[in-house]
Amino acid sequence: MLGQSDVALHEVYDLAMFDLDGVVYVSGKAIDGVPERLDRLVAAGVHIAFVTNNASRTAAKVADNLVKLGVHASAADIVTSAQAAARVLQERFGEGARILLLGGAGLVGALGDLGLVPVRDLEAPGLSAIVSGYGPDVMWKDVMRAAVLIRDGLPWVASNTDMTIPTAYGLAPGHGVLVKTLADFSGVWPTVAGKPERPLLDETIRRVGGERPLMVGDRLDTDIEGAHNAGIDSLLVMTGVTGLAELVSATPEVRPTYISPTTEGIFEPHPVVTTVGSGAELGGWVARATDARLEVEGDGSPNDWWRVVAVAAWQHLDASGTPADTSALTVPGA
Known part of the structure; x- marks a missing residue:
């Protein structure tokens, strides 16, 4: 039912992939002890990656925010669903492909980094596909036109399907709400790059390295299910959205390999129950x-x-x- 390790997990796994909100920080503040634990992992020779479904910000901006919270991070340590979506598009359509963009700056940078051409003109010729991600400035007129293009056959990759996004004023509708709207209209479900689908975790391993990865997360339906889909082990921490009610209701596809109240669990053995x-x-x-x-x-x-x-x-x-x-x-x- 749960995994067993006679030694501390950081001695078993050489790549620790951390979700951000609920694992590294909550409400814009670092969770007690997390920055120090991350430093301990690096000192122990473990590769560290920060994995986020948020496609609106560039990796550099995510890293800057972590540094302000006392976390030693650089853009190379961050892997976003925008980067995973760009990889899916590059592998499918090749460098130089013109990709219609429905999203924010994170997608623009990710597409350009892999030699793809981001296009915002919905009437532009020669489009290979459309990519969508959370973008607070996306206009409804663009959503309508994109929906028609998808319905008429333009291939579609979505960065993620998160139904909510944390904001300073509480949980708000996430990109998943837009995905559902587009899919309901067009009758087409996109290729999804972010958790719980596996492209994001595959991209993380590709970029950061490591042969024995561990996903560390607080959400069963994204972090833990994503680990299942990628065929890797997971550590669920109870510092975020998963509580007792969610845990006892977890079906097999969203059950973690290990459980710990905090990220200190990565430095501990996990005895068999x-x-x-x-x-x-x-x-x-x-x-x-x-x-x-x-x-x-x-x-x-x-x-x-x-x-x-x-x-x-x-x-x-x-x-x-x-x-x-x-x-x-x-x-x-x-």
């Missing part, structure tokens, strides 16, 4: 679902608490088809 009947045991904790109600007894580390809860809950979900009731649980340290 023992299953006994309908229960799970580890480190002094025993979790079991009784009459669909998940209960935990014992004492131990918060890390092991999350692990036994996950395994017991998933056993119940797989057997019954419904998530366990967690109303009786109190998360350690919460």
Whole structure:
């Protein structure tokens, strides 16, 4: 149900790919301890990459923001869904292909870096494809024209399908809302470059290097499912959007290899959870679902608490088809 490692994960994996929001920072502030842990990883010889579905900003701008938060990062450490989308287009249509752009500066730079020609004129001749990504200044008249071109057969690559995007005023509609609008009108679903599809993680490995990659994320439906799709292991941290309710409801395709309350889990072994009947045991904790109600007894580390809860809950979900009731649980340290 969960992966096992007798040694710390940073001794097993030589590339750590970090999601940003919810893993490195929250609400524009670095999560406690993360910059120092990243430095420790680099000192240990682990390749570091920061992976983002946001296609609106260039890698250099993302790196600048991380530096302001105390994270040692450069543009070479950043891989965006815009870069992954550009790679998909280059491999399909070749350098010099004219690509209609429906998005922001991140896509412009990514296309140019791979020898593609970004075009904003929707009436321009000789277009090979259209690429879309989040762009706050995209005009509705351009969306309408793009929808018609897609319906009429112009190949379409989307940077991501994220339905929400964090802003200073809360969660707002993300690029996925536009993708759904275009797809509903045209009857065409795009080739998607960002998580949970695999092009973004493939591009990260290509750019940053490493033979044994680990995806570190906080979202089951992008980070963890993306790792599954790319055939790599994953570490779920509980510092972002995934909480107890989401974890116990996770179906096999979005279950992580490892779980840790924080990114400190990359420096720790991950012992095996023992299953006994309908229960799970580890480190002094025993979790079991009784009459669909998940209960935990014992004492131990918060890390092991999350692990036994996950395994017991998933056993119940797989057997019954419904998530366990967690109303009786109190998360350690919460």
